[in-house]
Amino acid sequence: MKKTYLRISPEVEAALAENRPVVALESTIISHGMPYPQNVETALEVDRIIREKGVVPATIGVIHGEIIVGMDRDEITYMGKAGLAVRKLSRRDMGAAVALGLDGATTSAATSIIAHLAGIRIFATxxxxxxxxxxxxxxxxxxxxxxxxxxxxxxxxxxxxxxxxxxxxxxxxxxxxxxxxxxxxxxxxxxxxxxxxxxxxxxxxxxxxxxxxxxxxxxxxxxxxxxxxxxxxxxxxxxxxxxxxxxxxxxxxxxxxxxxxxxxxxxxxxxxxxxxxxxxxxxxxxxxxxxxxxxxxxxxxxxxxxxxxx
Known part of the structure; x- marks a missing residue:
């Protein structure tokens, strides 16, 4: 059954289908771990470093109730600017975030769950x-x-x-x-x-x-x-x-x-x-x-x- 609440970016989806390496990344470090603009700058630099290694980055977060695997620059910036106003999401919060259409920054726990749902086996935090x-x-x-x-x-x-x-x-x-x-x-x-x-x-x-x-x-x-x-x-x-x-x-x-x-x-x-x-x-x-x-x-x-x- 198609997971309608889960959006995997075309780049990440193609890499997984072709057995190319993908690294999952959390979004709590963006919204709660660092102040703006260092949080966004760090997240984009992380993307660059991973790509330089020949690997596909997959930043994970929830925006308006949609779980995103492979957030783009605009989505990362949105999460970084919102900062502490974004709800921290762990296992207990995921169903509510999707059902209620909330924004959510994924903790290590939630990121691991979503990475596994998407078929990603490695997560860096x-x-x-x-x-x-x-x-x-x-x-x-x-x-x-x-x-x-x-x-x-x-x-x-x-x-x-x-x-x-x-x-x-x-x-x-x-x-x-x-x-x-x-x-x-x-x-x-x-x-x-x-x-x-x-x-x-x-x-x-x-x-x-x-x-x-x-x-x-x-x-x-x-x-x-x-x-x-x-x-x-x-x-x-x-x-x-x-x-x-x-x-x-x-x-x-x-x-x-x-x-x-x-x-x-x-x-x-x-x-x-x-x-x-x-x-x-x-x-x-x-x-x-x-x-x-x-x-x-x-x-x-x-x-x-x-x-x-x-």
């Missing part, structure tokens, strides 16, 4: 949502974790967001059976920082090896995704000993203001940006560029495996 600090009392756990556990899409990120409880996030992923890979590092990256004290399940140095593991997961009928953590380049990182006190200050301020749930991440990221004088935003932009480069290489290897060429 900035940082992974996870278990928030204080979660044993608040039960504040991102839906991103459950989604990566039940949707067969490979996610490339710069590690869990630094504002999270990283050890509990890793425990949750282990419980859910999600393999966590660190690219070319024995330590797990932590978003702004290229290294944390924590170890991944696997260190892999070749995008083709990453693609083989995910390809075999799918061949075995396993329905879970896979998490690939790609360290931000050292020249752009903010080391943990420098960023942790900033995050702790932002978390305290959120608690004092009673900010929690889906509002906490935008508040914390914006507050960290303010305290660091914009340096954290520069790091965020560079790690996104780095992630889409790696995701493109994995996508090419996965397409070659599917074609029996690797």
């Amino acid at each position: 900035g940082g992974l949502g996870g278990v928030h600090r204080g979660a044993p009392e608040s039960f504040d756990i991102s839906a991103d974790l459950d989604e990566i556990a039940r949707t067969p899409v490979l996610t490339v990120c710069a590690g869990p967001k630094a504002i999270l409880d990283i050890p509990l996030t890793l425990e949750y992923l282990e419980t859910k059976g999600v393999p966590v890979v660190s690219y070319r590092s024995d330590r797990l990256p932590a978003f702004y920082s290229s290294q944390s004290p924590y170890s991944p399940d696997y260190r892999l140095d070749d995008p083709a090896d990453i693609a083989r593991i995910f390809h075999l997961q799918q061949e075995m009928g396993l329905s879970n995704g896979m998490l690939v953590c790609n360290p931000v380049p050292r020249q752009y990182e903010i080391p943990q000993e420098e960023i942790n006190p900033v995050i702790e200050q932002a978390v305290r301020e959120a608690e004092e203001k009673g900010i929690h749930g889906k509002d906490s991440t935008p508040f914390l990221l914006d507050r960290v940006k303010q305290i660091t004088g914009g340096r954290s935003l520069d790091t965020n932009i560079q790690l996104v560029y780095n992630n889409v480069r790696l995701a493109s290489e994995i996508a090419k290897a996965l397409a070659a495996l599917s074609a029996g060429e690797l």
